[in-house]
Amino acid sequence: MGYLRYSDVFKNRDRIRELRNSIQGQVVLPGEDNYEESRKVWNGMIERRPEAIIRCKGNRDVIHAVNFARSNQLLVSVKGGGHNVAGNAVCEGGVMIDLSLMRSARVDKEKKTVRVDGGCLLSDMDQETQAYGLAVPAGIVSHTGVGGLTLGGGFGWISRKYGLSVDNLLSAELVTAEGELLRASREENPDLFWAIRGGGGNFGVVTSFEFRCAHIGREVFAGIIVHSFENAKDYIKFHREYVRSLPDDMTVWMVIRHAPPLPFLPEEVHGRLIVAVPFVYLGEGKEGERLIKPLEQFATPYGSMMGMIPWRDWQTGFDALNSHFARNYWKSHHLEDLSDKCIESILSFAGRFPTPSCEVFIPHMEGAPSRVSATETAYAFRTAPFILNIHARWEEAEQDSGCITWARDFFEETKPFAKGVYVNFLSDEGEARVREAYPEDTWNRLVEVKNRYDPTNFFSMNQNIKPAP
Ligand SMILES: Cc1cc2nc3c(=O)[nH]c(=O)nc-3n(C[C@H](O)[C@H](O)[C@H](O)COP(=O)(O)OP(=O)(O)OC[C@H]3O[C@@H](n4cnc5c(N)ncnc54)[C@H](O)[C@@H]3O)c2cc1C
Numbered sequence: 078m079g080y081l082r083y084s085d086v087f088k089n090r091d092r093i094r095e096l097r098n099s100i101q102g103q104v105v106l107p108g109e110d111n112y113e114e115s116r117k118v119w120n121g122m123i124e125r126r127p128e129a130i131i132r133c134k135g136n137r138d139v140i141h142a143v144n145f146a147r148s149n150q151l152l153v154s155v156k157g158g159g160h161n162v163a164g165n166a167v168c169e170g171g172v173m174i175d176l177s178l179m180r181s182a183r184v185d186k187e188k189k190t191v192r193v194d195g196g197c198l199l200s201d202m203d204q205e206t207q208a209y210g211l212a213v214p215a216g217i218v219s220h221t222g223v224g225g226l227t228l229g230g231g232f233g234w235i236s237r238k239y240g241l242s243v244d245n246l247l248s249a250e251l252v253t254a255e256g257e258l259l260r261a262s263r264e265e266n267p268d269l270f271w272a273i274r275g276g277g278g279n280f281g282v283v284t285s286f287e288f289r290c291a292h293i294g295r296e297v298f299a300g301i302i303v304h305s306f307e308n309a310k311d312y313i314k315f316h317r318e319y320v321r322s323l324p325d326d327m328t329v330w331m332v333i334r335h336a337p338p339l340p341f342l343p344e345e346v347h348g349r350l351i352v353a354v355p356f357v358y359l360g361e362g363k364e365g366e367r368l369i370k371p372l373e374q375f376a377t378p379y380g381s382m383m384g385m386i387p388w389r390d391w392q393t394g395f396d397a398l399n400s401h402f403a404r405n406y407w408k409s410h411h412l413e414d415l416s417d418k419c420i421e422s423i424l425s426f427a428g429r430f431p432t433p434s435c436e437v438f439i440p441h442m443e444g445a446p447s448r449v450s451a452t453e454t455a456y457a458f459r460t461a462p463f464i465l466n467i468h469a470r471w472e473e474a475e476q477d478s479g480c481i482t483w484a485r486d487f488f489e490e491t492k493p494f495a496k497g498v499y500v501n502f503l504s505d506e507g508e509a510r511v512r513e514a515y516p517e518d519t520w521n522r523l524v525e526v527k528n529r530y531d532p533t534n535f536f537s538m539n540q541n542i543k544p545a546p
Pocket residue numbers: 118119155156157158159160161162164165166176195196215216217218220221222223224225226227228229230231232233277278279281282283284399501502538539540
Protein backbone atom coordinates (compact mmCIF):
# COMPACT_ATOMS: atom_id res chain seq x y z
CA MET A 78 0.00 0.00 0.00
CA GLY A 79 1.29 3.47 -0.83
CA TYR A 80 1.04 6.21 1.77
CA LEU A 81 0.36 9.78 0.65
CA ARG A 82 2.56 12.82 1.08
CA TYR A 83 -0.21 15.30 0.28
CA SER A 84 -3.90 14.99 1.10
CA ASP A 85 -7.03 17.12 1.22
CA VAL A 86 -7.48 16.15 4.85
CA PHE A 87 -5.19 19.06 5.76
CA LYS A 88 -7.66 21.46 4.10
CA ASN A 89 -10.53 20.05 6.15
CA ARG A 90 -10.70 22.42 9.13
CA ASP A 91 -13.13 20.21 11.04
CA ARG A 92 -10.86 17.21 10.72
CA ILE A 93 -7.82 19.22 11.88
CA ARG A 94 -9.82 20.68 14.78
CA GLU A 95 -10.85 17.16 15.75
CA LEU A 96 -7.21 16.06 15.61
CA ARG A 97 -6.10 19.01 17.73
CA ASN A 98 -8.79 18.23 20.30
CA SER A 99 -7.60 14.64 20.58
CA ILE A 100 -3.94 15.56 21.14
CA GLN A 101 -2.60 16.68 24.51
CA GLY A 102 0.61 17.95 22.90
CA GLN A 103 0.53 20.11 19.78
CA VAL A 104 -0.51 19.78 16.16
CA VAL A 105 1.68 22.18 14.21
CA LEU A 106 0.98 23.10 10.60
CA PRO A 107 3.30 24.94 8.15
CA GLY A 108 3.60 28.61 9.06
CA GLU A 109 2.61 28.08 12.69
CA ASP A 110 4.77 28.61 15.76
CA ASN A 111 7.30 25.80 16.36
CA TYR A 112 6.94 24.46 12.80
CA GLU A 113 10.37 25.51 11.51
CA GLU A 114 12.13 24.46 14.69
CA SER A 115 10.36 21.09 14.90
CA ARG A 116 10.88 20.02 11.30
CA LYS A 117 14.64 20.55 11.49
CA VAL A 118 16.97 17.64 12.09
CA TRP A 119 20.64 17.51 13.03
CA ASN A 120 21.92 17.18 9.46
CA GLY A 121 21.64 20.55 7.72
CA MET A 122 21.48 18.79 4.32
CA ILE A 123 17.92 17.68 5.07
CA GLU A 124 15.23 20.15 4.03
CA ARG A 125 11.77 18.61 4.18
CA ARG A 126 8.38 20.04 5.02
CA PRO A 127 5.77 17.75 6.54
CA GLU A 128 2.09 18.66 6.09
CA ALA A 129 1.68 18.39 9.86
CA ILE A 130 3.86 17.81 12.89
CA ILE A 131 2.21 16.06 15.82
CA ARG A 132 4.21 16.83 18.96
CA CYS A 133 3.12 14.03 21.26
CA LYS A 134 3.01 14.25 25.03
CA GLY A 135 2.40 10.61 25.87
CA ASN A 136 1.23 7.16 24.73
CA ARG A 137 -2.30 8.34 24.03
CA ASP A 138 -1.08 11.11 21.71
CA VAL A 139 1.11 8.67 19.81
CA ILE A 140 -1.85 6.30 19.36
CA HIS A 141 -4.00 9.17 18.05
CA ALA A 142 -1.23 10.34 15.73
CA VAL A 143 -0.71 6.84 14.31
CA ASN A 144 -4.46 6.32 13.87
CA PHE A 145 -4.88 9.71 12.19
CA ALA A 146 -2.06 9.05 9.73
CA ARG A 147 -3.14 5.47 8.98
CA SER A 148 -6.83 6.23 8.55
CA ASN A 149 -5.95 9.02 6.10
CA GLN A 150 -3.30 6.90 4.37
CA LEU A 151 -0.59 9.43 5.13
CA LEU A 152 3.15 8.95 5.06
CA VAL A 153 4.64 9.18 8.58
CA SER A 154 8.07 9.78 10.02
CA VAL A 155 9.12 9.47 13.64
CA LYS A 156 11.49 11.96 15.26
CA GLY A 157 13.41 10.95 18.38
CA GLY A 158 16.53 13.08 18.80
CA GLY A 159 16.60 13.98 15.08
CA HIS A 160 20.24 12.97 14.75
CA ASN A 161 20.05 10.36 12.07
CA VAL A 162 22.30 11.50 9.26
CA ALA A 163 19.92 10.10 6.62
CA GLY A 164 17.26 12.52 7.90
CA ASN A 165 14.53 9.89 8.17
CA ALA A 166 13.01 11.65 11.16
CA VAL A 167 11.34 14.13 8.82
CA CYS A 168 9.22 13.45 5.73
CA GLU A 169 8.39 15.66 2.78
CA GLY A 170 4.61 16.05 3.09
CA GLY A 171 2.90 13.54 5.37
CA VAL A 172 2.94 13.61 9.17
CA MET A 173 5.94 13.85 11.44
CA ILE A 174 5.38 12.22 14.82
CA ASP A 175 7.68 14.31 16.99
CA LEU A 176 8.58 12.81 20.37
CA SER A 177 10.66 15.73 21.60
CA LEU A 178 8.10 16.64 24.29
CA MET A 179 8.43 13.13 25.75
CA ARG A 180 11.73 13.39 27.61
CA SER A 181 11.34 12.20 31.13
CA ALA A 182 13.50 9.49 32.71
CA ARG A 183 12.83 7.60 35.97
CA VAL A 184 15.43 5.52 37.81
CA ASP A 185 14.61 2.54 40.01
CA LYS A 186 17.51 2.79 42.43
CA GLU A 187 17.01 -0.64 43.96
CA LYS A 188 16.75 -2.53 40.68
CA LYS A 189 19.37 -0.30 38.98
CA THR A 190 17.11 0.27 36.01
CA VAL A 191 15.90 3.36 34.22
CA ARG A 192 12.78 3.92 32.14
CA VAL A 193 13.16 6.70 29.58
CA ASP A 194 10.61 8.23 27.26
CA GLY A 195 10.93 7.70 23.52
CA GLY A 196 12.02 11.31 22.87
CA CYS A 197 14.80 11.44 25.48
CA LEU A 198 18.25 12.59 24.50
CA LEU A 199 21.32 10.90 25.95
CA SER A 200 21.79 13.95 28.21
CA ASP A 201 18.33 13.38 29.74
CA MET A 202 19.21 9.77 30.51
CA ASP A 203 22.70 10.61 31.87
CA GLN A 204 21.34 13.39 34.05
CA GLU A 205 18.89 11.05 35.76
CA THR A 206 21.08 7.95 36.06
CA GLN A 207 24.16 9.86 37.21
CA ALA A 208 22.26 11.13 40.24
CA TYR A 209 22.84 7.55 41.50
CA GLY A 210 26.26 6.97 39.91
CA LEU A 211 24.61 4.83 37.22
CA ALA A 212 24.89 4.90 33.43
CA VAL A 213 23.44 3.12 30.41
CA PRO A 214 25.90 2.25 27.63
CA ALA A 215 24.95 4.61 24.80
CA GLY A 216 26.55 7.13 22.47
CA ILE A 217 29.23 9.76 22.84
CA VAL A 218 27.40 12.97 21.94
CA SER A 219 24.85 14.04 24.52
CA HIS A 220 22.31 15.58 22.13
CA THR A 221 21.78 12.27 20.28
CA GLY A 222 18.35 10.64 20.73
CA VAL A 223 18.04 7.50 22.87
CA GLY A 224 15.30 6.30 20.47
CA GLY A 225 17.09 6.01 17.16
CA LEU A 226 20.40 5.10 18.79
CA THR A 227 18.94 2.20 20.76
CA LEU A 228 16.76 0.86 17.98
CA GLY A 229 19.85 0.52 15.78
CA GLY A 230 22.16 -0.95 18.47
CA GLY A 231 23.87 1.85 20.39
CA PHE A 232 27.47 1.86 21.53
CA GLY A 233 29.77 4.22 23.38
CA TRP A 234 32.61 4.55 25.86
CA ILE A 235 31.43 1.89 28.29
CA SER A 236 30.12 -0.66 25.79
CA ARG A 237 33.25 -2.79 25.73
CA LYS A 238 32.65 -3.51 29.39
CA TYR A 239 28.85 -3.38 29.64
CA GLY A 240 27.56 -4.12 26.14
CA LEU A 241 25.51 -2.23 23.58
CA SER A 242 22.42 -0.22 24.48
CA VAL A 243 20.31 -3.09 23.10
CA ASP A 244 22.17 -5.58 25.29
CA ASN A 245 20.93 -3.60 28.30
CA LEU A 246 17.38 -3.09 27.08
CA LEU A 247 14.92 -4.91 29.34
CA SER A 248 11.65 -3.88 27.79
CA ALA A 249 10.00 -1.28 25.59
CA GLU A 250 6.49 0.03 25.09
CA LEU A 251 5.55 0.75 21.54
CA VAL A 252 2.60 1.76 19.41
CA THR A 253 2.18 -0.46 16.37
CA ALA A 254 0.96 0.50 12.91
CA GLU A 255 -2.52 -0.59 14.05
CA GLY A 256 -2.38 1.91 16.90
CA GLU A 257 -2.06 -0.80 19.52
CA LEU A 258 0.15 -0.22 22.59
CA LEU A 259 2.34 -3.29 23.14
CA ARG A 260 5.07 -4.23 25.57
CA ALA A 261 8.08 -6.02 24.20
CA SER A 262 10.47 -7.94 26.42
CA ARG A 263 11.92 -11.43 26.66
CA GLU A 264 8.55 -12.60 28.01
CA GLU A 265 6.11 -10.44 26.05
CA ASN A 266 6.15 -10.34 22.25
CA PRO A 267 9.71 -11.72 22.19
CA ASP A 268 9.86 -11.64 18.37
CA LEU A 269 9.25 -7.91 18.46
CA PHE A 270 11.73 -7.49 21.30
CA TRP A 271 14.37 -9.25 19.22
CA ALA A 272 13.61 -7.08 16.16
CA ILE A 273 13.66 -3.68 17.88
CA ARG A 274 17.15 -4.44 19.20
CA GLY A 275 18.88 -3.49 15.95
CA GLY A 276 16.07 -3.39 13.37
CA GLY A 277 15.52 0.38 13.74
CA GLY A 278 12.17 2.17 13.70
CA ASN A 279 10.52 -0.37 11.40
CA PHE A 280 8.10 -1.89 13.88
CA GLY A 281 6.37 0.89 15.79
CA VAL A 282 6.80 4.08 17.75
CA VAL A 283 8.62 3.30 20.97
CA THR A 284 7.16 5.48 23.70
CA SER A 285 9.47 4.22 26.44
CA PHE A 286 12.57 2.08 26.94
CA GLU A 287 13.56 0.28 30.14
CA PHE A 288 17.32 -0.27 30.56
CA ARG A 289 19.55 -2.04 33.02
CA CYS A 290 22.14 0.44 34.34
CA ALA A 291 25.80 -0.08 35.13
CA HIS A 292 27.26 1.32 38.31
CA ILE A 293 30.18 3.40 37.04
CA GLY A 294 30.23 6.12 39.71
CA ARG A 295 30.30 9.81 38.85
CA GLU A 296 33.86 10.05 37.53
CA VAL A 297 35.89 8.04 35.06
CA PHE A 298 39.57 8.15 34.15
CA ALA A 299 39.54 9.67 30.68
CA GLY A 300 41.56 11.84 28.37
CA ILE A 301 42.92 12.55 24.91
CA ILE A 302 46.42 12.12 23.51
CA VAL A 303 47.14 14.07 20.34
CA HIS A 304 49.79 12.81 17.92
CA SER A 305 51.02 14.44 14.76
CA PHE A 306 49.75 13.25 11.38
CA GLU A 307 53.33 12.85 10.11
CA ASN A 308 53.76 9.80 12.35
CA ALA A 309 50.31 8.48 11.61
CA LYS A 310 51.28 5.39 9.63
CA ASP A 311 53.53 3.95 12.31
CA TYR A 312 51.26 5.10 15.10
CA ILE A 313 48.16 3.37 13.66
CA LYS A 314 50.11 0.13 13.15
CA PHE A 315 51.01 0.24 16.82
CA HIS A 316 47.54 1.34 17.91
CA ARG A 317 45.73 -1.46 16.05
CA GLU A 318 47.64 -4.11 18.02
CA TYR A 319 47.86 -2.36 21.35
CA VAL A 320 44.18 -1.47 21.80
CA ARG A 321 43.24 -5.10 21.10
CA SER A 322 45.44 -6.22 24.01
CA LEU A 323 43.64 -3.99 26.54
CA PRO A 324 41.07 -5.17 29.09
CA ASP A 325 37.40 -4.33 28.48
CA ASP A 326 37.55 -1.59 31.15
CA MET A 327 39.67 0.46 28.75
CA THR A 328 38.30 1.88 25.53
CA VAL A 329 40.63 3.70 23.15
CA TRP A 330 39.45 5.24 19.90
CA MET A 331 41.14 7.23 17.17
CA VAL A 332 40.13 10.31 15.22
CA ILE A 333 42.05 11.82 12.33
CA ARG A 334 41.10 15.44 11.72
CA HIS A 335 42.28 19.04 11.83
CA ALA A 336 43.08 20.02 15.42
CA PRO A 337 40.35 21.99 17.15
CA PRO A 338 41.60 24.75 19.49
CA LEU A 339 41.88 22.44 22.50
CA PRO A 340 43.32 24.27 25.51
CA PHE A 341 46.04 21.66 26.11
CA LEU A 342 47.41 21.98 22.55
CA PRO A 343 49.99 24.65 21.65
CA GLU A 344 48.38 27.32 19.50
CA GLU A 345 50.56 26.51 16.49
CA VAL A 346 49.01 23.02 16.40
CA HIS A 347 45.44 24.35 16.08
CA GLY A 348 44.20 23.61 12.59
CA ARG A 349 46.95 21.08 11.80
CA LEU A 350 46.20 17.49 10.85
CA ILE A 351 46.35 15.30 13.93
CA VAL A 352 45.64 11.81 15.18
CA ALA A 353 43.60 12.27 18.35
CA VAL A 354 43.35 9.31 20.70
CA PRO A 355 40.51 9.70 23.20
CA PHE A 356 40.07 7.03 25.87
CA VAL A 357 38.03 6.05 28.91
CA TYR A 358 39.10 3.70 31.67
CA LEU A 359 36.57 2.29 34.14
CA GLY A 360 38.79 1.80 37.16
CA GLU A 361 41.49 3.40 39.29
CA GLY A 362 43.26 6.35 37.67
CA LYS A 363 46.69 4.90 38.39
CA GLU A 364 45.95 1.73 36.48
CA GLY A 365 44.41 3.77 33.67
CA GLU A 366 47.58 5.84 33.43
CA ARG A 367 49.69 2.70 33.30
CA LEU A 368 47.57 1.18 30.55
CA ILE A 369 47.57 4.29 28.38
CA LYS A 370 51.29 5.07 28.79
CA PRO A 371 52.51 3.09 25.74
CA LEU A 372 50.14 5.04 23.49
CA GLU A 373 51.40 8.29 24.94
CA GLN A 374 55.05 7.28 24.73
CA PHE A 375 54.91 5.94 21.20
CA ALA A 376 56.10 9.33 20.01
CA THR A 377 56.20 12.72 21.69
CA PRO A 378 52.61 13.87 21.41
CA TYR A 379 51.59 17.41 20.49
CA GLY A 380 49.74 17.40 23.80
CA SER A 381 47.57 15.36 26.10
CA MET A 382 45.13 15.71 28.95
CA MET A 383 43.89 13.00 31.31
CA GLY A 384 42.53 12.55 34.79
CA MET A 385 39.42 11.69 36.74
CA ILE A 386 36.62 13.48 34.90
CA PRO A 387 32.93 13.70 35.81
CA TRP A 388 31.08 11.32 33.49
CA ARG A 389 28.58 13.95 32.43
CA ASP A 390 31.38 16.39 31.50
CA TRP A 391 33.04 13.72 29.39
CA GLN A 392 29.73 12.81 27.78
CA THR A 393 29.16 16.42 26.73
CA GLY A 394 32.80 17.10 25.84
CA PHE A 395 32.36 16.27 22.13
CA ASP A 396 29.02 18.04 21.67
CA ALA A 397 30.45 21.26 20.30
CA LEU A 398 32.40 19.49 17.53
CA ASN A 399 29.11 17.86 16.49
CA SER A 400 26.85 20.88 16.62
CA HIS A 401 23.48 20.91 14.84
CA PHE A 402 22.70 21.99 11.27
CA ALA A 403 26.07 21.71 9.55
CA ARG A 404 25.89 19.78 6.27
CA ASN A 405 26.90 16.16 6.77
CA TYR A 406 27.40 13.07 4.65
CA TRP A 407 28.62 9.88 6.28
CA LYS A 408 29.89 6.58 4.99
CA SER A 409 30.86 3.74 7.27
CA HIS A 410 31.77 0.11 7.43
CA HIS A 411 32.94 -2.50 9.86
CA LEU A 412 36.60 -3.32 9.36
CA GLU A 413 37.72 -6.90 9.70
CA ASP A 414 41.25 -5.68 10.08
CA LEU A 415 43.19 -2.42 10.01
CA SER A 416 45.61 -3.85 7.48
CA ASP A 417 48.63 -1.95 6.19
CA LYS A 418 46.86 -1.38 2.87
CA CYS A 419 43.76 -0.11 4.61
CA ILE A 420 45.87 2.30 6.67
CA GLU A 421 47.45 3.60 3.46
CA SER A 422 44.03 4.33 1.98
CA ILE A 423 42.86 6.00 5.17
CA LEU A 424 45.90 8.25 5.27
CA SER A 425 45.69 9.10 1.64
CA PHE A 426 42.07 10.33 2.01
CA ALA A 427 42.71 11.98 5.38
CA GLY A 428 45.54 13.88 3.71
CA ARG A 429 42.97 15.55 1.45
CA PHE A 430 40.01 16.34 3.69
CA PRO A 431 37.77 18.60 1.59
CA THR A 432 37.00 20.85 4.60
CA PRO A 433 38.54 21.37 8.06
CA SER A 434 35.50 19.84 9.81
CA CYS A 435 35.77 16.46 8.08
CA GLU A 436 37.12 13.54 10.07
CA VAL A 437 37.91 9.86 10.08
CA PHE A 438 36.71 8.22 13.25
CA ILE A 439 37.86 4.69 14.11
CA PRO A 440 36.35 3.22 17.27
CA HIS A 441 37.73 -0.03 18.65
CA MET A 442 34.86 -2.42 19.36
CA GLU A 443 35.10 -6.05 20.62
CA GLY A 444 34.66 -6.65 24.38
CA ALA A 445 31.23 -7.47 25.83
CA PRO A 446 29.14 -6.97 22.63
CA SER A 447 31.30 -9.50 20.79
CA ARG A 448 30.55 -12.19 23.37
CA VAL A 449 26.78 -11.99 22.74
CA SER A 450 25.51 -14.46 20.16
CA ALA A 451 24.76 -13.01 16.70
CA THR A 452 21.22 -14.41 16.91
CA GLU A 453 20.40 -12.81 20.27
CA THR A 454 19.40 -9.43 18.80
CA ALA A 455 18.83 -8.00 15.34
CA TYR A 456 22.14 -6.16 15.78
CA ALA A 457 24.25 -9.06 14.55
CA PHE A 458 27.64 -7.89 13.25
CA ARG A 459 29.25 -8.10 16.66
CA THR A 460 32.79 -9.26 16.13
CA ALA A 461 34.45 -6.66 13.88
CA PRO A 462 37.37 -5.13 15.79
CA PHE A 463 37.08 -1.68 14.26
CA ILE A 464 34.58 0.59 12.54
CA LEU A 465 35.71 3.04 9.88
CA ASN A 466 33.55 6.16 9.95
CA ILE A 467 34.04 8.63 7.15
CA HIS A 468 32.49 11.90 8.27
CA ALA A 469 32.23 14.62 5.66
CA ARG A 470 31.06 17.83 7.29
CA TRP A 471 30.86 21.30 5.80
CA GLU A 472 28.88 24.56 5.78
CA GLU A 473 28.10 25.73 2.26
CA ALA A 474 25.86 24.08 -0.34
CA GLU A 475 28.49 24.74 -3.06
CA GLN A 476 30.75 22.29 -1.22
CA ASP A 477 28.18 19.45 -1.41
CA SER A 478 29.53 17.73 -4.46
CA GLY A 479 33.22 17.85 -3.46
CA CYS A 480 32.51 16.55 0.04
CA ILE A 481 30.14 13.79 -1.01
CA THR A 482 32.49 12.62 -3.77
CA TRP A 483 35.41 12.51 -1.32
CA ALA A 484 33.40 10.39 1.13
CA ARG A 485 32.15 8.02 -1.57
CA ASP A 486 35.59 7.55 -3.13
CA PHE A 487 37.11 6.92 0.31
CA PHE A 488 34.39 4.39 1.03
CA GLU A 489 34.91 2.55 -2.28
CA GLU A 490 38.64 2.35 -1.78
CA THR A 491 38.30 0.85 1.70
CA LYS A 492 35.48 -1.56 0.76
CA PRO A 493 37.81 -4.54 0.22
CA PHE A 494 38.73 -4.42 3.95
CA ALA A 495 35.17 -4.24 5.20
CA LYS A 496 32.27 -6.50 6.04
CA GLY A 497 28.89 -5.15 7.08
CA VAL A 498 27.84 -1.79 8.42
CA TYR A 499 26.14 -0.41 11.53
CA VAL A 500 22.64 0.59 10.44
CA ASN A 501 22.75 3.84 12.46
CA PHE A 502 25.71 5.08 10.46
CA LEU A 503 24.03 4.75 7.07
CA SER A 504 23.22 7.80 5.02
CA ASP A 505 20.43 7.49 2.46
CA GLU A 506 22.17 4.72 0.48
CA GLY A 507 19.39 2.61 -1.01
CA GLU A 508 17.80 -0.76 -0.27
CA ALA A 509 20.76 -2.97 -1.08
CA ARG A 510 22.96 -1.16 1.40
CA VAL A 511 20.38 -1.50 4.21
CA ARG A 512 20.56 -5.26 3.68
CA GLU A 513 24.31 -5.10 4.19
CA ALA A 514 23.68 -4.02 7.78
CA TYR A 515 22.42 -7.54 8.54
CA PRO A 516 23.53 -11.09 7.85
CA GLU A 517 21.07 -12.89 5.56
CA ASP A 518 19.34 -14.98 8.24
CA THR A 519 18.88 -11.89 10.42
CA TRP A 520 17.41 -10.03 7.47
CA ASN A 521 14.94 -12.84 6.72
CA ARG A 522 13.86 -12.95 10.34
CA LEU A 523 13.41 -9.14 10.36
CA VAL A 524 11.18 -9.38 7.27
CA GLU A 525 9.05 -12.01 9.04
CA VAL A 526 8.57 -9.74 12.05
CA LYS A 527 7.82 -6.81 9.74
CA ASN A 528 5.18 -8.93 7.98
CA ARG A 529 3.57 -9.65 11.33
CA TYR A 530 3.56 -6.15 12.82
CA ASP A 531 3.62 -3.79 9.84
CA PRO A 532 2.51 -5.63 6.69
CA THR A 533 1.64 -2.39 4.84
CA ASN A 534 4.98 -0.72 5.57
CA PHE A 535 3.30 2.12 7.43
CA PHE A 536 6.66 2.81 9.11
CA SER A 537 8.79 3.32 6.01
CA MET A 538 10.79 6.47 6.84
CA ASN A 539 13.74 4.56 8.28
CA GLN A 540 16.45 2.24 7.02
CA ASN A 541 13.57 0.30 5.62
CA ILE A 542 12.90 -3.40 5.94
CA LYS A 543 10.13 -3.92 3.43
CA PRO A 544 7.46 -6.47 4.30
CA ALA A 545 7.08 -9.43 1.96
CA PRO A 546 3.74 -10.89 3.04
C1 LIG B 1 26.84 13.53 16.23
C2 LIG B 1 26.42 12.09 16.26
C3 LIG B 1 27.05 11.23 17.12
C4 LIG B 1 26.67 9.88 17.15
N1 LIG B 1 27.31 9.04 18.02
C5 LIG B 1 26.90 7.76 18.10
C6 LIG B 1 27.49 6.88 19.06
O1 LIG B 1 28.37 7.26 19.80
N2 LIG B 1 27.04 5.61 19.12
C7 LIG B 1 26.04 5.16 18.31
O2 LIG B 1 25.67 3.99 18.44
N3 LIG B 1 25.48 5.96 17.38
C8 LIG B 1 25.88 7.25 17.27
N4 LIG B 1 25.31 8.07 16.33
C9 LIG B 1 24.34 7.52 15.39
C10 LIG B 1 22.96 7.53 16.02
O3 LIG B 1 22.81 6.32 16.75
C11 LIG B 1 21.87 7.60 14.95
O4 LIG B 1 22.02 8.79 14.23
C12 LIG B 1 20.49 7.52 15.55
O5 LIG B 1 19.56 7.29 14.53
C13 LIG B 1 20.11 8.78 16.27
O6 LIG B 1 18.89 8.63 16.93
P1 LIG B 1 17.89 9.86 17.04
O7 LIG B 1 16.73 9.45 17.84
O8 LIG B 1 18.63 11.07 17.47
O9 LIG B 1 17.54 10.07 15.52
P2 LIG B 1 16.23 10.39 14.70
O10 LIG B 1 16.74 11.00 13.44
O11 LIG B 1 15.22 11.13 15.48
O12 LIG B 1 15.67 8.96 14.43
C14 LIG B 1 16.27 8.08 13.52
C15 LIG B 1 15.28 7.02 13.14
O13 LIG B 1 15.04 6.24 14.30
C16 LIG B 1 13.68 5.97 14.45
N5 LIG B 1 13.26 6.43 15.78
C17 LIG B 1 13.83 7.34 16.60
N6 LIG B 1 13.21 7.34 17.77
C18 LIG B 1 12.21 6.45 17.70
C19 LIG B 1 11.23 5.98 18.60
N7 LIG B 1 11.14 6.44 19.85
N8 LIG B 1 10.36 5.02 18.19
C20 LIG B 1 10.45 4.52 16.93
N9 LIG B 1 11.36 4.92 16.04
C21 LIG B 1 12.24 5.87 16.43
C22 LIG B 1 12.97 6.57 13.30
O14 LIG B 1 12.80 5.56 12.35
C23 LIG B 1 13.92 7.57 12.75
O15 LIG B 1 13.83 7.64 11.39
C24 LIG B 1 25.65 9.42 16.29
C25 LIG B 1 25.03 10.30 15.42
C26 LIG B 1 25.40 11.63 15.40
C27 LIG B 1 24.75 12.56 14.42
